[in-house]
Amino acid sequence: MRGDAVRSIVAFAVILSLMVFSIALSTASGAWLISMDAPLVKVSSSAAASSPPPDPAPAPPPVEQTAAKAPDPPAAEPPATEPPVKDPPQNPTVSDDYPSDKPIKNTNPSAKKIAFLTFDDGPSEEVTPIILDVLREHKVKGTFFVVGFNAERHPEVLQRIAAEGHRIGNHSYSHRIKSIYRDSNVLLDEIQSCDNAIASATGLHPRIFRAPGGSRPFLKPALAAKVTEAGYQYFDWNVCPGDAVVNGLTADQMTRITLQQASTKSYIIVLLHDSYTMQQTAKALPRIIKGLQEQGFTFQVIEPDTAPIHF
Numbered sequence: 019m020r021g022d023a024v025r026s027i028v029a030f031a032v033i034l035s036l037m038v039f040s041i042a043l044s045t046a047s048g049a050w051l052i053s054m055d056a057p058l059v060k061v062s063s064s065a066a067a068s069s070p071p072p073d074p075a076p077a078p079p080p081v082e083q084t085a086a087k088a089p090d091p092p093a094a095e096p097p098a099t100e101p102p103v104k105d106p107p108q109n110p111t112v113s114d115d116y117p118s119d120k121p122i123k124n125t126n127p128s129a130k131k132i133a134f135l136t137f138d139d140g141p142s143e144e145v146t147p148i149i150l151d152v153l154r155e156h157k158v159k160g161t162f163f164v165v166g167f168n169a170e171r172h173p174e175v176l177q178r179i180a181a182e183g184h185r186i187g188n189h190s191y192s193h194r195i196k197s198i199y200r201d202s203n204v205l206l207d208e209i210q211s212c213d214n215a216i217a218s219a220t221g222l223h224p225r226i227f228r229a230p231g232g233s234r235p236f237l238k239p240a241l242a243a244k245v246t247e248a249g250y251q252y253f254d255w256n257v258c259p260g261d262a263v264v265n266g267l268t269a270d271q272m273t274r275i276t277l278q279q280a281s282t283k284s285y286i287i288v289l290l291h292d293s294y295t296m297q298q299t300a301k302a303l304p305r306i307i308k309g310l311q312e313q314g315f316t317f318q319v320i321e322p323d324t325a326p327i328h329f
């Protein structure tokens with residue numbers, strides 16, 4: 019009997035130990051599972067099994083507080099100031115002001131600052147009419163150095179240029195810089211063919227010429243002499259907005275370059291273009307006109323006796 023009693027006690031003790039161990043193990047595993055989702059909150063195993071999800075753990079510091087300490091995010095709009103633009107190369111021998119020892123003809127004597135707006139390489143159906151509209155709106159006359167080939171294709175545009183009081187100039191027939199300066203015969207043929215195209219559309223024979231690419235380096239002294247002998251005066255420029263650069267400038271950039279270059283001068287010939295890709299030129303033109311007027315310039319057209327600018 020005594021042995022049975024001892025075995026019973028031992029058996030009871032074992033069962034009791036197993037029960038205690040089981041309860042302890044259950045509680046521990048429940049706490050572990052909870053801790054995987056919400057490590058900062060201790061809940062009972064029963065609560066984890068049957069209750070709605072516990073309240074979320076304390077939130078980390080608000081994102082706004084963290085962001086407030088960080089630098090301002092980049093603005094969605096581009097910065098107001100444009101990146102610097104290198105001015106197109108300009109011939110350094112062109113003086114800033116028109117030399118005072120040469121007479122300035124065909125100008126308003128009361129005007130102290132004179133600007134000539136010149137438009138090369140047209141006429142085009144796409145851009146020339148827009149430019150003419152802008153000039154009419156601002157009551158400004160310009161000078162169009164046209165390419166004969168384009169004049170033949172768009173005589174009606176050329177007629178409008180003349181009818182609205184602008185001047186037309188000769189800019190060669192083909193504008194092929196690699197061939198037109200080969201010798202004086204080729205160059206004079208180019209000029210004559212352009213004159214024929216201008217005359218057939220308008221009846222005019224303008225005696226003002228702009229050398230494609232500019233007189234330097236292309237119009238060598240011997241060629242320049244032939245052009246002069248043929249009765250033409252040729253005109254370069256001293257303000258170059260760069261509207262014909264390969265990658266293109268924006269209207270804002272052209273405007274800024276024009277006004278910057280003009281700001282130190284009192285007699286300017288501005289080189290612009292009205293060929294069919296020059297929409298940005300047309301877009302810039304109202305601001306160029308307004309800006310030059312604010313600098314005190316008045317506008318004139320180029321005539322054969324206008325004091326030239328030569329490179």
Ligand SMILES: [Zn+2]
Binds near residue numbers: 138139189230
């Ligand atoms: Zn040209």
